[in-house]
Amino acid sequence: MRAFNFAAGPAALPLEVLEQARDELTDWRGSGMSVMEISHRSKAFLAVAHEAEADLRELLSIPADYKVLFMQGGATGQFAAIPMNLAQPDSRVDYVNTGSWSNKALGEARHYCKVHVAADAADSNYTRVPPLSAWQLTPGAAYLHYTPNETIGGVEFPFVPQVEAPLVADMSSNILSRPIDVSRFGLIYAGAQKNIGPAGLCVVIVRDDLLGRARHGTPKVWDFKAMADEGSMLNTPPTFAWYFAGLVFKWLKQQGGLAAMEQRNRAKAELLYRCIDASGFYRNPVDPACRSWMNVPFVLAAPALDKSFLAEAGEAGLTNLAGHRSVGGMRASLYNAVSLEAVTALTEFMREFARRHG
Ligand SMILES: Cc1ncc(COP(=O)(O)O)c(C=O)c1O
Numbered sequence: 001m002r003a004f005n006f007a008a009g010p011a012a013l014p015l016e017v018l019e020q021a022r023d024e025l026t027d028w029r030g031s032g033m034s035v036m037e038i039s040h041r042s043k044a045f046l047a048v049a050h051e052a053e054a055d056l057r058e059l060l061s062i063p064a065d066y067k068v069l070f071m072q073g074g075a076t077g078q079f080a081a082i083p084m085n086l087a088q089p090d091s092r093v094d095y096v097n098t099g100s101w102s103n104k105a106l107g108e109a110r111h112y113c114k115v116h117v118a119a120d121a122a123d124s125n126y127t128r129v130p131p132l133s134a135w136q137l138t139p140g141a142a143y144l145h146y147t148p149n150e151t152i153g154g155v156e157f158p159f160v161p162q163v164e165a166p167l168v169a170d171m172s173s174n175i176l177s178r179p180i181d182v183s184r185f186g187l188i189y190a191g192a193q194k195n196i197g198p199a200g201l202c203v204v205i206v207r208d209d210l211l212g213r214a215r216h217g218t219p220k221v222w223d224f225k226a227m228a229d230e231g232s233m234l235n236t237p238p239t240f241a242w243y244f245a246g247l248v249f250k251w252l253k254q255q256g257g258l259a260a261m262e263q264r265n266r267a268k269a270e271l272l273y274r275c276i277d278a279s280g281f282y283r284n285p286v287d288p289a290c291r292s293w294m295n296v297p298f299v300l301a302a303p304a305l306d307k308s309f310l311a312e313a314g315e316a317g318l319t320n321l322a323g324h325r326s327v328g329g330m331r332a333s334l335y336n337a338v339s340l341e342a343v344t345a346l347t348e349f350m351r352e353f354a355r356r357h358g
Contacts, residue, residue, distance in 0.1 A: 004342040007320035008151055009194040012337040017247045036240045040233055052246030059252055062182050062205060069204040070232040070242050075172045075191035079105045081222040082168055083112035085214045091142040094118040099126040099150030126153040128287035132161055141165040149174035149292050152324040156292035160184050166210060174294050178262035186210050195335050197245035200238040261336055268334045268343045269293040275347040281354035299329040305357055316349050
């Protein structure tokens, strides 16, 4: 029996994809080997790698003047790689701070260049996105970094900022959840373990004119141009994660692509927020204009009930609902592989729990 898994990452993966990977695990395409046991430079694996990239390009309509890199080191690695590649030690860069992840990204960047916080939502306890009109942008900034979806706080930008500097976005927790216009961005990056596949892979989509600017001393595996020149195979890539991501991209295409995911994700999020708002028992603190479709934090009427909520939810097959250790409460992550059926089961359980404990 499969659990209804609301984990924030590593997170639920599509059952059909897991089954396919299981079926071909020991004998991949008649080779007598698993895909993990063959050279990343073999013709067979290169075909997998190229197909995954082509499918991702199709899903996101990635323009031809962008490279797609399949890297390691997670999104956290990119917190350093981005300033190393796009800024010099004396460059000024803008960061928008809307929560734990943007805060971590800007903290890491401070080791590499001059960070200016152009907008800061800390004063609202990270429950909103400061309006673009209030941002204090640095003229000539090497780039502007923001986190379109804060996985812990559950704050999602309802707009793509229009700024002069190249726009850099950490889409770890909302990539592929709906269509985006890639041409608005200089660089997009995303750790795989939410909407893409298994952990161990980080996808970077970078505009060609931003390549070849890495500062002296940048490790080769972190140099975007060196990686692009080698087709992300400067060293051994995480082959299984790359293969699996390719299967997820095919699954997304079969589901109807990102327009279909958008409809589904909107419906799932609306269902859960409606349940929270109508309850008088649960509460989500985020400005309704910036509520995340992917990560929905909520608290109960009394924190003393948290333990029973989690225990009873677990008994009902609803798992991984505890909030991030830094904030407590609950959090339901509703990534692409989480079905409407799972969210419906969650809301039914929540109503029933509130009735008994309210
Ligand atoms: C928005 C965001 N950025 C960065 C990270 C860090 O990713 P990683 O653990 O792959 O380094 C996470 C992890 O959950 C995240 O949600």
